[in-house]
Amino acid sequence: MPYDKDSDERLVARYRETKDEAAFAELVRRYRGPVFRLAVSMLGQAFEADAEDVAQDVLVRVHDALPTFRGDARFGTWVYRIAFNHALNLKARARFRVPHVADAALDAAPSADRGPHEVLHDEQRRRAVQACIDELPEVYQSALRLHYWLGTSIGDIAAMLDVPENTVKSYLHRARRLLSALLAERGFDAR
Amino acid sequence: MHDDDEMDRLLTSALAARVPELSPAFDAAVMLRVRPRRLKGGRRAILVAYAIGAAVATAWLLRGLDPALVAAGLAVGLPTVAGAGAYVRRLVQ
Numbered sequence: 273m274p275y276d277k278d279s280d281e282r283l284v285a286r287y288r289e290t291k292d293e294a295a296f297a298e299l300v301r302r303y304r305g306p307v308f309r310l311a312v313s314m315l316g317q318a319f320e321a322d323a324e325d326v327a328q329d330v331l332v333r334v335h336d337a338l339p340t341f342r343g344d345a346r347f348g349t350w351v352y353r354i355a356f357n358h359a360l361n362l363k364a365r366a367r368f369r370v371p372h373v374a375d376a377a378l379d380a381a382p383s384a385d386r387g388p389h390e391v392l393h394d395e396q397r398r399r400a401v402q403a404c405i406d407e408l409p410e411v412y413q414s415a416l417r418l419h420y421w422l423g424t425s426i427g428d429i430a431a432m433l434d435v436p437e438n439t440v441k442s443y444l445h446r447a448r449r450l451l452s453a454l455l456a457e458r459g460f461d462a463r
Numbered sequence: 464m465h466d467d468d469e470m471d472r473l474l475t476s477a478l479a480a481r482v483p484e485l486s487p488a489f490d491a492a493v494m495l496r497v498r499p500r501r502l503k504g505g506r507r508a509i510l511v512a513y514a515i516g517a518a519v520a521t522a523w524l525l526r527g528l529d530p531a532l533v534a535a536g537l538a539v540g541l542p543t544v545a546g547a548g549a550y551v552r553r554l555v556q
Contacts (some may be wrong), residue, residue, distance in 0.1 A: 304489055323483065398476075
């Protein structure tokens, strides 16, 4: 990779000046993963099939908006903001569609060493957790899914959501408390 | 704190699922979408010349035909031309 040592801002400047495809390709290589994870975390497991399209759209939008990037914020922050807003818009439109259920979820077999009632209760509680997460504010949903599902570090979540690490920890703490209350309303506890 | 730990464990198990991954063709797909699709000057001139020639030939072929037939031809042809024109404009811009 010819530009893997260059800063984001340097790559942006090079692409603007020379339209060097390799410079933009390096930016795509750097941001495809985080943008995809952010999109997945916003859309949730039911709409994960749409996340790749969202990530593609975001990077194309970033490309088209590069002439307007003034460098007031870090390039990554700017990209994540575009990704967050785009995923939010798509989610608002997708709310009325039938969610996609992954084949893996349909194939999941109950464990042999647990009774059917236990399996049923766990599955009902798992669904209740997913439904309650969907009721939380968007940043809490995103932080929870990034942390618990996608295994993203607190530092990376902070960069994606453009907040300090302590704020991410606070988001997670408040999200767990809200979730606990929502689950209690539905007759489930955390145990 | 105890409740928080319980919720932590519950979330870890409830959200345990395959972590989705990008397809290997992702970068190529993005680069294809951002690559400018512009016609060079020579090809653009050929396209314009063809459009003018086609319009003149069509007018010449349609002269003396039944007006109802001409109207039917225009009803079919104009939307097709408009659609093709919009597509070509996207290429030329």
